[in-house]
Amino acid sequence: MRIVEASFMKSAQSIDDSPSPDMAEVAFLGRSNVGKSSLLNTLTNRKGLAKSSSTPGKTQLINYFAIKFKTENEEIPHLFARFVDLPGFGYARVSKTLKAAWNKNLTGYLEERPNLQVFVHLIDSRHPNLEIDKNVDEFLRTHKRGDQIIINAFTKTDKLKQNDLQKLKRAYPDGIFVSNLKKRGMLDLQKAITDHLFGNQIF
Template sequence: MKIVEANFLTSAQSIIDSPSPDKAEVAFLGRSNVGKSSLLNTLTNRKGLAKSSSTPGKTQLINYFDIKFKTQNEELPYMYARFVDLPGFGYAKVSKSLKKEWNKNLTGYLEQRPSLQIFVHLIDARHPTLDIDKNVDEFLESIKRGDQIIIHAFTKIDKLKQNDLQKLKREYPKGIFISNLKKRGVDQLQSAITGYLFGN
């Protein structure tokens, strides 16, 4: 199964102005500058699909993308889902009141969106034990429904020495290890997503 089409649908400030939850959703979240936009573009094979900002933390909207998958089933040749690009957390230089509102809207989406099936938590492979990522993990575990899973995807592995990468893999045996640059781990991530959503 592979992605054959990916299109930007809309941006929303919160769950209130989000599109109808009529497709299974995969939310991508991580610290600002973790490589989220680059991964989405590599995953969908669409160069400018997700816009990366030169200013970390600038994206403050929830961005929805319609994704079409080609199956090997002649009776059901295509399957559909949505990828959701969430605002990066961490570095944002925004006013306290805006940040508070932003966090509230983000939390509302994560806790209340009925179509949300998968959390893809992106973690910089060079800094895997930051408190901010631990806090996000604890939060996701506390709100996760029985029909949801968390995937840990470690980005920028091309910047690690081989020894450090092997150590990371031992510490996180269920992790997916990604290099956008060398396109490593991307197929594995897509398989984990489609396997959970569509059971194949």
């Protein structure tokens, strides 16, 4: 399975002005400057699809992208989902506590969006134990429904020494380790997403 089309749909402030919840969504969230926009562009192979703000922590909109997958199943040649780029968190101009860092509308999306199936929590591989990321993980695990999964994706692994990367993998055996620069781990991340969204439809 591979992504064959990716396009920007719209920006929204809340679930009230979001697209109709008529297909599965995958939310990408992480600290500002974790490489979220670059990862989305690399994962979809669409340069410039997701645009990062020039001011970290400034963007407060929920950005929706339509994604088309090509499968190996001749009876179901294509499947569809949405990727959702959520505002980054963690900068001084953003409040320290998690629920204040994500404004009320964003928290509402995470808690109430009925078609949200996958949380992709991006973590800088050079700083895997920051308190804010631990708080995010706790928030997600507390609010996660039974039909949702959390994927921890560690970014910027090309900046680690090999020994440090191996230590990180041992510490987080369920993690996915990616590099936008080297295009490393993208197939692993895509497979984790599509396996949950589509299961045996892809075969």
